[in-house]
Structure formats: C-alpha cells, structure tokens
Amino acid sequence: MFKRGGFRATAGPRLTRAPDSGRSSRAHTSFSKWTTEQVCGWLEDSGLGQYVSLARQWVDSGQTLLSATPQELEKEICIKHPLHRKKLQLALRAFSNKTMEKSSELDHIWVTRWLDDIGLPQYKDQFYESKVDGRMLQYLTVNDLLFLKVTSQLHHLSIKCAIHVLHVNKFNPDSLRRRPGKENKTSPSEVVQWSNHRVMEWLRSVDLAEYAPNLRGSGVHGGLIILEPRFHSETLAMLLNIPPQKTLLRRHLATNFNTLVGPQVQQEKQEFINASGHAPLTTTAKVRPKKLGFTHFRQLRKLRMDESADYICTMDTGNPPALSETPKRPYGSFRGISPILARDSDRLEQVGSKN
Template identity: 50%
Template sequence: MPVFKAVVSKQKAMILSLHLLQDHCSHVSASRIQACRDPKKELGIIFPCEEDGDAVLRIAREGREEFSVPMQDQTSVSLAMFAVFTFPEQLESSSALDRFSTFFAVTRPSSSFDRWSMETLETWLGAQGLTQYCSALRSWTLSGHHISKATPQNLERDLGIRHPLHKKKLQLAISARLTGDQTNTPLHRLDHSWVLRWLDDVGLPQYKDAFSEARIDGRVLNCLTYDDLSFLRLSNLLHVTSLKRGIQVLREHNFDPSALKRRSVPDEDPRARTSIQVSLWTNHRVMEWLRTVDLSEYAPNLRGSGVHGALMVYDVRFTSEVLASLLSIPSGKTLLRRHLNTHFKELVGRCVVQEKRELAATSGYMPLTTSAKVKMPKKSQFSLKRKKSKSELDFDDLLCPLDEKPPIGALQDREKELVVQRLSAPPVVGRITKV
C-alpha cells in the first residue's frame, strides 16, 4: 500500500490544502475554513464521517514531524493535506512540495495523462488500489501518453493485469479522465473500501474477500455485468438479486452514500412511511424493524441473507414467504407467518403488494427461492448488433440495466410523496407589480 510522508511549511501547507479541499469538497469555501479555528468544528464541516475526523486528530496529537496515511483514495489525500493545514505548527520542517504536486496532478480532474510523470502515474495507480502493477508500469512506459491509449491487450501483456475486474477498473478510470467526466461526483469518489462497507448495508458481508481482491469501486459496481459474477464467486440468485437492487437504489440517488438509512429516527411515524423511504433501508435497519414487530428472536437470521429495503420493495418476486424462509420461521408456525405477512404488507405498501400478487398469478411465474442458482442470460449466436472493438467495454449485459425502473406501486408512492412535499412547502411571497 502506498504511504504518504510529508513535512511542509505552514504557508505551503495552507495554500495547497485549501486548493485541494475546494476541489474535493464543493460545500467548503476557503473563507469558511480560514474563519474557523476550532479543529473539531473544522473536521465536522469537511468530513461528515467521524472515522475520518478521528484519523486526522490522531495524526496531529502524536506530534510527529512526519506522518503516514494510506493513499488508497482521494479522501486519504484530503486527510493528509488537512492534517498539515490544521496543525501546521506541529509539522513544520523541510519542504515536500514535489510530493504534494504529484498528488495534485492525480486528484485534479483537469490534469491530462499526457503531462503525467512516472511518479504521478504510480501514485494514481496506487490510488486505484492497484500498486502490484507499479513495477510493470515502470518497465512499460515513462509517461502518461501510453496508458491513455492502452487497450485491454496492452494492460494484460505490458502491465501483467490478468484479473478481468482489475482490467475493467483501470479502463473505467482511464475513460473517466479522458472523457472529462466529473471525477468529484459521489460515484467517482466511492473507493473499494466504501464498497466493502456497503456490502454490510445490503447484507452480503460474506463476499467482502472476493470484492476486496477484485478492488471493486463505485465505477465498477455501477457497471457490473453477469459475466463478472463468476469472478466475485456469486451464484445464489437471491444474493445476485440483492446486489442488483442495491445498485439500482444507489443509482437513483446518484450514488450518494448518505442516502441509505442505517438507523431508525426517534420521531419517525410508521404511519407516514412510504415504500420509497423503505427502499433506502439497510440490512441493519430491516433487522431493527423486525424487533419492533415482535420478531426479535428471528432478526439475527437476516445477517448474510442479502435482505435490505430495495430488495423488499423493488423486486416483485420478493414476498413475505421468502422473508419467512430467510428468517427460518418453521412452515408449521402459521400464525407467526401470518403475523409477518401482515406487517410486511404494511411496510412495503398496498400498491407494491398488489403488483407482487398480479405477477404471481401470471402463467409461467417462477417464485424467488433462497436456494436457486443464477442462470446466465444466453447470448444469441446470431446478432445484428455491432461487434464491440477490442478497446471498448461491453455494457449490454449489465447486472442492473441503466433503464431499470422501480415497480409501478413504488413510483405511485413517490408521486404521492412529491405532492405532499409541494403542499407542505411554505408559499413563496413575491412582490406584485402593476402592469
């Protein structure tokens, strides 16, 4: 793992860190940071995540002239810079301006591959979590020009990248920079460490090792295909469906990490709850709900089940019967299963339940089961589609298609929610002018 060590003067640290923070934190202005001298308050402004703020405080309180921060993502870069800026008196010594310039080249969206030095390329590759390919990179090229033109064959032959998802990750990262995509959007900021935490949210922590090995980040997660599943050791249909619905709800909220609901709110009114709100529930939040409906004995059985709000609401084949099976409620306990069914219908909403019933009544309906294995979609031998060139990524077989829509019932709930919000909004008072 690449490590960042720097000792800089107060003036240089302030200029550089303010520049970086403005690039990565659009909600933070330079004047706001300069006006706020309380470290705890500053950390709260910039890093909503408590763990990030604590990491900075630990670095500073040690009072070392050198500090080390893992450079696996842009957040770590910001942490290191902010530590120097917030506590410059503890970190004053010789300059490391060249090292800082390297990190600026990597993190600034406007910088071009063609102008990157070998050190910058290595740093960028490390930021992707792919440091194992740095030595091969040094043997292959001396500048960023080659990597900007790299084909999948170049990545495999010249960099020795054999893992298909490592190759895909690098292709997506290169493409994002070359096409001028906003690298400061939530999707581009989600590194593989965040994806591992998200697996807890969707109730699939057992796949962390496979996802960590593949270095899945936000971009790769958004573009996962059925062919990729074998490299992640995913074969259970329910788990694949859980992953699909988890991606779908993230995409609907522009991959905003704060959109998911991990805990209940003290003043939450269950009667005012909508299916769209439930779709944001994490696996832990669903377990909390089970405890409120007197099923706390069975709640722990949901760990590793893949159950979360979006699966319950968005997947039309997910019913209370599937949930009862996952909770290991014996089929003989009919009263308990009926109790669960009643509360499940209240939770997901009447419209969503009706849609589930209508689908179940159709001919050829295949119910979702806890043990079914995923069947890969068959690819036609004869196709009129243009064949992809070797340098293009194939997105025709996405696990979660880009045009995937929620059930009609959930969309109706969303429309009702928007109407209520408009009606409850305070009237806009304007000045009336004579015509």
C-alpha cells in the same frame, strides 16, 4: 503511510494506504500529461499498487495508458485479473471522455462497507481483492458477479436492487438508512433505502427479535423488499427460518410486511406474479452462465462495456433518474426492477438445488 480503517470487524485486512500527497497536483493536470510518477501514484491510490513496478518501466506519461489496448495492458504490466483490467479501462475511459461520474468518488473500501449495509458481508474479501469501486458497480455484469463467486440468484437480485437505489440517489454514499428515524409511519420511498441492519431493527419492533439475526448474510435490504416483484412475506419467512407449521407467526409477519410495503407495492407484486409466471424466489436457486456454442467463443474476448444488456442493473448512467416529487410514486415505477432472469434468459440458466 498507513492508517487504521477501511474494513469493519467482520472483514479481513484492516489497513489502508493514506491518500497520496500528490493527488492535488494531478487534479490540475490533464491525465495525458501526467508523469510516470503521477500515473504510478494514481494506480497506488486506486488499489492497483501491484502493477506499479512494471508500469514505472513502461509508462512514459498518462497518454501511454490512454492509447493502450487491453492486450497491451495485459502484456506490458501483466494485468491478467479481468476485474482489475476492467477497473483500469473504465477509469481510462472516463479520463478520455473527460467525464466525472459521482460513482467514481466511492472507492473499493467504501464498497466493502456497502456490502455490509446490504447484508452480504460474506463477499467482502472477493470484492476487496478485485478492487471493485463505485464506478465498477455501475458496470458489473452477471458474469462479473459469478467471477466474484456470487452464485445465488437471490444475492444477484439483492445487488441489482442495491445498485438501482444508488443510481436513484446519484451515488450518495450516505443514502442508506442504518438506524430508525423519528418517523411514526414509513412509506415505500423510505423503506427502499433501509439497510440490512435497519430491516432487522424493524423485525425487532414487530416482536420478531429472535428471528432478526437470521437476516445476516441474507442480502435482504429495503431495496430488495420494495423493488423485487417476487419478494413477498413468504420469502422473508423462509429467510428468517420461521417453520411453516407456525402459521400464526407467519400470518403476523405477513400482516406487518404488507403494512410496511403499502397497498401500491402489494398490488404491483401481485400483478407481476399473475402476469409473468416466474417461479417463486428460493434460497437455493443458483445462477450460472449459459453454455456457449463454438460460434460464440470469439465474443468472449471482446470488451463489452458499452453493451448495457450485460449489466446487472441497466440504467441510464449518464442521467440517473431522480426521486419523484410525488410521494405516491417515489421511484418512478416500482416495476422498474424485474427479475434478472427475465432479461437474461438467453444467457443464463436458473438452477434450483434441492437441498
């Protein structure tokens, strides 16, 4: 059974499999007791249908997968794709721990729509092929993003801030605002949930409509604007391709940008710049893995899902912070998001191209 849906018009494939009719029967049975067919149906629903034929020959029950090592998964059902293997292992770990994370309700089709919302539709094919779902977003590492061909430092930060917003909103699939509301005055707690399209709508409202389309594919959304300390009006002007010689236009943008983020966020951004000494954000800075010496080779083969230092966005996934009731500090602290290179300087190198 197939039906239309899934990707938007900017994407490639437009067909998705209809939900398995056996899903309800699986819900009332422990995973370890699932039959071969139930396990295969679940793999199909998870987007891992290409492994069903080999799984049918090897899997006796759900317990077969629960007790399998990563090496056995690769050998017996030929899961060589690292993110497919990670997706399966994360799901099996949840079954084993009997924990149901809210993020697990967001499938890989939803993630492609989310990429649209945060202004990074150019990566939809890679994320779709890797079957990245909501649960995987929590455990994405820098190297995972590099595998997905996301090399731009700005895009890493965009995804990091967007995942943070999902955490704070407990992975509510409708947490991002795509259209202007009825509010007369916006606050940072509202702006942080703006989608890329909503930011473009704001640009049109401040008489910068001709530059708004330049934000497509930029990764600019409300979370990046508010939570990234190095994102300033100059960064936005650069992404909008407003020429430096148009000083009045840039001043107009800066005035409206400062009004949008509010005095508290302005102050924290300035304090961070003064204290950190980090280079300003550019559109050409790249992220690449740091070259490892011979003694580090063995570490590459280890499964490191429990090492939160590797995650693109480190948060307590078991108990994500809720929105504060105090309007002045809606996200606890806007300093909670810091540049990726501040935490991963021992593993990453920033490379600024001079194009």
